[in-house]
Amino acid sequence: MADTEEPPIFAKYPSLRKMIGHEESEIVESHDGREITLLKYIYAHPELDTKLRGSPMAILGVMDEFAAREDFLINIGPEKAGKLAVLVREHQPRVLVELGGYVGYSAILFGSILKEIWGENPDDAELEDADEDSAAAGKGKRKEKAKLYSIEIDPLIASIAMNLVSLAGLQDLVEVVVGASAHTLRRFHEEGTLGDGGIDLLFMDHDEALYEADVKLAEKFCFLEKEGALVIADNVVRPGAPGYRGYMRKNPRLSKSWGLPGLIVPGDLEDEIEISVVGPGVKSVG
Numbered sequence: 491m492a493d494t495e496e497p498p499i500f501a502k503y504p505s506l507r508k509m510i511g512h513e514e515s516e517i518v519e520s521h522d523g524r525e526i527t528l529l530k531y532i533y534a535h536p537e538l539d540t541k542l543r544g545s546p547m548a549i550l551g552v553m554d555e556f557a558a559r560e561d562f563l564i565n566i567g568p569e570k571a572g573k574l575a576v577l578v579r580e581h582q583p584r585v586l587v588e589l590g591g592y593v594g595y596s597a598i599l600f601g602s603i604l605k606e607i608w609g610e611n612p613d614d615a616e617l618e619d620a621d622e623d624s625a626a627a628g629k630g631k632r633k634e635k636a637k638l639y640s641i642e643i644d645p646l647i648a649s650i651a652m653n654l655v656s657l658a659g660l661q662d663l664v665e666v667v668v669g670a671s672a673h674t675l676r677r678f679h680e681e682g683t684l685g686d687g688g689i690d691l692l693f694m695d696h697d698e699a700l701y702e703a704d705v706k707l708a709e710k711f712c713f714l715e716k717e718g719a720l721v722i723a724d725n726v727v728r729p730g731a732p733g734y735r736g737y738m739r740k741n742p743r744l745s746k747s748w749g750l751p752g753l754i755v756p757g758d759l760e761d762e763i764e765i766s767v768v769g770p771g772v773k774s775v776g
């Protein structure tokens with residue numbers, strides 16, 4: 491490629507041109523007002539009522555369009571979304587917890603898959619019915635709700651996520667929870683939010699420096715006791731979570747782990763997403 495030639499990545503993501511000439515330390519990638527601009531962009535969309543409302547995939551498409559054309563967004567983006575969607579469909583989780591919800595991109599993706607797999611949640615009366623007559627459960631009545639708890643520390647950012655989750659029609663399946671990850675996991679434990687079953691899939695995408703401590707907390711509260719529970723950690727290579735990776739490799743509760751490649755930077759083949767299958771075992775590790 492000649493010196494003057496623009497890297498192909500800028501043709502695909504024109505919004506990245508803003509970063510040209512800046513040191514990495516000078517680049518602000520989020521929480522600078524662009525999230526409110528995104529919300530206005532979506533609500534100004536000419537097909538808001540005809541295509542976006544009630545359509546998770548169409549909303550994700552507009553978020554991708556905004557990230558490519560207007561301003562970069564720190565969500566998983568379309569490539570990782572495609573890979574994670576395959577995994578989530580295969581795994582069929584009923585209770586999913588996400589640490590780091592941002593404006594709701596991954597929450598809308600995962601919530602739409604929960605809806606695809608489990609349908610609309612039963613209302614409380616139906617749940618009581620199914621409880622009273624366990625034979626009825628065998629006739630197709632569901633005794634549990636499917637749920638994604640998307641935990642986000644920043645209340646303004648979380649409000650945008652709540653708005654977009656509702657626009658997507660997923661408010662029944664996706665609960666955006668405002669709070670820091672560790673504080674919220676502890677609150678879930680004290681309040682019994684997750685019931686007896688715990689978590690089928692824990693997605694960590696908040697602060698790589700907290701992955702190790704937070705997964706240990708989830709284990710301590712027995713949230714990861716289901717056979718085959720999945721822990722998915724994003725960005726384990728860049729910015730990187732060496733403490734978490736080291737801890738999981740030696741974890742006696744780990745039965746299998748593998749990685750998925752990142753994206754965006756062509757030729758970057760290192761696995762950015764680490765998937766770990768954990769299960770019942772030592773109750774409290776570390």
Ligand SMILES: C[S@@+](CC[C@H](N)C(=O)[O-])C[C@H]1O[C@@H](n2cnc3c(N)ncnc32)[C@H](O)[C@@H]1O
Nearest residue numbers: 565566590591592595596642643670671695696
């Ligand atoms: C990379 S973004 C998450 C992207 C999101 N999972 C998606 O793909 O749509 C990280 C988010 O984690 C939030 N965050 C950072 N530290 C956190 C913590 N300790 N607890 C909860 N959220 C946190 C940030 O405010 C930010 O919105």
